[in-house]
Structures are given as structure tokens and as C-alpha cells.
Amino acid sequence: MYIPDIYRNDDPEEISRFIRANGFATLVTTADGNPWATHLPLMLRETAGGQFLHGHLSIENPQARELQGAKILAIFLGPDAYISSSWYDHENVPTWNYIAVHAYGTARVLDHDQTIAHLSELTRHYEQGLENPVSVEDLSEKTMRQARAIVAFEIRIDELHAKQKLSQNRDQANHEAVIRALEKRAEGRDQEIAREMRRQRRSD
Numbered sequence: 001m002y003i004p005d006i007y008r009n010d011d012p013e014e015i016s017r018f019i020r021a022n023g024f025a026t027l028v029t030t031a032d033g034n035p036w037a038t039h040l041p042l043m044l045r046e047t048a049g050g051q052f053l054h055g056h057l058s059i060e061n062p063q064a065r066e067l068q069g070a071k072i073l074a075i076f077l078g079p080d081a082y083i084s085s086s087w088y089d090h091e092n093v094p095t096w097n098y099i100a101v102h103a104y105g106t107a108r109v110l111d112h113d114q115t116i117a118h119l120s121e122l123t124r125h126y127e128q129g130l131e132n133p134v135s136v137e138d139l140s141e142k143t144m145r146q147a148r149a150i151v152a153f154e155i156r157i158d159e160l161h162a163k164q165k166l167s168q169n170r171d172q173a174n175h176e177a178v179i180r181a182l183e184k185r186a187e188g189r190d191q192e193i194a195r196e197m198r199r200q201r202r203s204d
Contacts, residue, residue, distance in 0.1 A: 009162035028073040031062035056152040064151040079192035115152035
């Protein structure tokens with residue numbers, strides 16, 4: 001991912017927070033010699049030995065056949081918004097603000113017991129706070145046979161590239177004008193980008 005220095009995010013805690021908050025990712029590999037992408041939830045695990053992502057694919061997915069030892073790109077996208085140049089106090093071109101993290105690493109296929117542990121952790125994470133949370137441990141043997149139709153994996157993260165394009169190239173007056181214009185719009189993504197712009201400015 002091309003990242004001009006002004007948009008680069010090198011804060012490890014901020015990057016981890018972003019991945020956890022935007023866990024529905026795009027997994028990119030090659031399959032049968034062609035680029036291939038799957039959209040799926042990935043969970044971040046941080047240990048003394050490094051950072052890892054874990055997820056699972058359908059066993060029928062062509063990516064699953066070539067997963068062991070494969071070089072992986074996982075893309076995490078946050079909010080995005082169109083930025084009109086009419087919001088500036090000078091003539092310029094429109095652009096787009098967004099936040100993204102690219103994680104690069106190598107995949108390892110998990111065994112059956114590790115797959116069940118992965119499913120348990122994933123379900124527990126997304127079920128928390130629900131009125132009647134589902135637990136993998138409470139599912140019947142018949143239902144859990146479906147776990148044999150997936151390939152679970154772990155990715156050891158080798159590199160993280162994080163980009164926050166939030167109008168940092170604008171002076172304070174125009175930066176504030178963009179925020180105010182976004183806050184007036186009804187789209188939820190616009191509101192989210194406005195909040196991220198304010199938060200990023202406070203942290204500088």
C-alpha cells in the first residue's frame with residue numbers, strides 16, 4: 001500500500017485497536033495461479049512470540065487448498081468518506097478520506113482441536129453482550145460436524161502497514177471546515193471520519 005509519510009500510522013497500540021474494531025477483513029492470496037480474495041472475520045492475538053491473525057475458510061474455497069505456508073495479505077478497512085473541494089477556502093480537487101491497515105504474513109493450517117478452539121473464541125467474541133449468546137461448547141455433536149467443512153488457519157504477522165488519510169495536508173482552518181461539512185451529512189461513514197479526524201488532530 002502506498003503511504004505518504006504524512007498519512008502513515010506507526011503506533012502499534014492504535015493499529016491493534018483498529019484491527020480489533022474492524023475485524024471483517026479481506027484475505028488475499030493466489031489460488032490456481034490467480035489472485036484470489038475472500039471476505040471473512042479475522043481475530044488478532046498478541047503474544048510474547050508475536051502477533052497472529054486467525055480465521056477460517058470453507059474447505060471448498062480454492063484458497064483453502066493452497067493455504068499452508070502461503071504468503072498472505074489481510075486488508076482491514078475502516079470508515080471512508082468523499083471530501084468535496086467546495087469545503088475549502090481555495091480551489092482544489094476533491095479527494096477521499098479513509099483508514100486502512102494491511103497485514104502481511106505466512107499462514108499455518110490448524111488441526112481439528114485448534115479449529116474448535118478458534119471457533120469458540122470467535123463466537124464468544126461476537127456473541128458477547130447479546131441477550132441469548134450462543135456458545136460453541138453448548139452446540140450438539142451433529143451441529144459441530146460442520147466444523148469439518150472448514151479450514152482454520154493462523155497467520156503470523158511479519159509486517160503491518162497502516163494508513164490514516166484524514167486531511168492532514170490541510171491547514172487548521174480547512175481541516176476544521178472539512179470536519180464541519182462531514183458532521184452535517186447524514187451518512188454514518190461521514191460522521192465516523194469526522195470523529196476520527198478530530199481524534200487524530202488531538203493526538204498530534
